[in-house]
Amino acid sequence: MKRFLARQPIFDSQRIVYGYELLCRSGPENHFNAANVSAASASSVDNILLFGIERLAPACRSFLNSTRDFLIGDLALLLPKERVVIEILETIRIDTEIVDVCERLKKAGYLLALDDFQDRPDWKPTVALADFIKVDLMTTSPQDQLRMAQKYLPRNIRMIAEKVETYEEFHRAQAYGYNYFQGYFFSRPEMLSRGDIPSNKLNYLRVLQAVNQPKMDAEHVSERIKAEASVSFRLLRYLNSPVFPLIVEVKSIPHALSLLGERSVRRWVSLIVMSCC
Numbered sequence: 598m599k600r601f602l603a604r605q606p607i608f609d610s611q612r613i614v615y616g617y618e619l620l621c622r623s624g625p626e627n628h629f630n631a632a633n634v635s636a637a638s639a640s641s642v643d644n645i646l647l648f649g650i651e652r653l654a655p656a657c658r659s660f661l662n663s664t665r666d667f668l669i670g671d672l673a674l675l676l677p678k679e680r681v682v683i684e685i686l687e688t689i690r691i692d693t694e695i696v697d698v699c700e701r702l703k704k705a706g707y708l709l710a711l712d713d714f715q716d717r718p719d720w721k722p723t724v725a726l727a728d729f730i731k732v733d734l735m736t737t738s739p740q741d742q743l744r745m746a747q748k749y750l751p752r753n754i755r756m757i758a759e760k761v762e763t764y765e766e767f768h769r770a771q772a773y774g775y776n777y778f779q780g781y782f783f784s785r786p787e788m789l790s791r792g793d794i795p796s797n798k799l800n801y802l803r804v805l806q807a808v809n810q811p812k813m814d815a816e817h818v819s820e821r822i823k824a825e826a827s828v829s830f831r832l833l834r835y836l837n838s839p840v841f842p843l844i845v846e847v848k849s850i851p852h853a854l855s856l857l858g859e860r861s862v863r864r865w866v867s868l869i870v871m872s873c874c
Contacts, residue, residue: 600793602644603786604653607660607757607779615777616658616682619645620786638667639871642676646835648791650680658682660710665689668698672868675861677839678706684731685723687713696722710757716745724749731757734766734780746773793827800825801870808866813859819850831869 601622606614621637621644641661645653653659660682663673673683683702689695699709703726710729711720713736724730730749732742746756758770761780770778804821807814822828829850836847836856847853854862 599790600644600647601788601790602641602648602653603788604659605779605786606784607777608783609777610771610775612783614657616660617654618660618662618684618779619653620662622788638662638664639672639868642667642672643831643869643872645676646831646838647793648789650677650839653789654680658708660684662686662712663689665695666871669694670864670867670871671698671701672864672871673702673707674705675835675864675868678708682708682710682729684710684712687711687715691719691723696726699723699726713759714745716741716748724754727754729755729757729777731759731779732775733760734758734770735760735762739769742770742775743773746775750774794830796827797825801828804828805866805870808863813862815851815854815859818862819854822850822854828869832865835865 603620603622604617605620607616607618609615619641621641638661645659645661650659658680661673661676662684664686667673668683668685668689673681685695685699699722702709708728709723709726710731711723711727712731713733714720714730730745732745734742737745742758750756755776756774757777757779758766758775759779761767761770761778761782763782766780767778767782800821804818804825807818807821822832832850832853833847836853847856857865
């Protein structure tokens with residue numbers, strides 16, 4: 598059993614890698630099967646923990662596409678704020694619920710990017726919270742690219758030109774003041790794969806049921822997790838990853854649950870069930 602992920606670098610104006618956008622892949626083909634869009638963000642986070650964030654984005658940030666369900670579930674909080682940028686997809690309907698989530702993430706210290714940005718009134722509440730705006734050069738005119746740079750750069754929002762296909766496009770966006778650049782002119786997405794432990798979906802659902810009881814029974818949750826090897830592996834790998842710079846290695850499920858706490862356990866289980874089921 599294998600898991601797949603693609604990453605595409607994001608460069609600064611000196612062509613030095615600033616970060617990597619992580620792209621969900623359902624198989625060895627370098628494209629995304631959109632059959633389950635809601636699971637894509639959760640799967641990418643699960644892959645970050647399986648592959649290791651240092652392997653995926655050594656000494657730089659990972660840009661993570663985030664669906665509505667992923668955001669509403671506060672699943673981004675499972676990742677280190679110093680190493681990720683949360684991308685708000687252009688397909689997400691901006692409402693009070695989404696704005697509240699973005700405000701929580703900002704207060705927690707996370708950086709936010711608006712993906713495939715279109716300068717529309719409904720995006721205004723999120724613009725006020727954004728650290729990055731990504732502009733698709735294939736779907737916007739040079740005039741709009743310049744207008745958005747002139748409008749948002751003075752607000753200390755960093756501009757990312759994406760889908761840069763040619764040197765001329767790179768040079769033009771650079772002249773407009775864009776800070777970062779992404780596209781085939783620099784690099785196509787790179788495929789990565791690694792082995793995974795076969796899972797029993799029924800066991801995953803049993804773990805989810807156990808953590809979602811009104812009063813969570815840690816001992817019962819521990820037994821449910823122990824019954825599914827892939828869940829146990831993921832939990833111990835998560836706690837022993839650079840996300841948690843712990844002094845002592847976590848070797849037991851009860852110890853792991855006590856370190857995470859009830860709220861984070863529920864988030865973590867929701868994440869792996871969403872990504873694997």
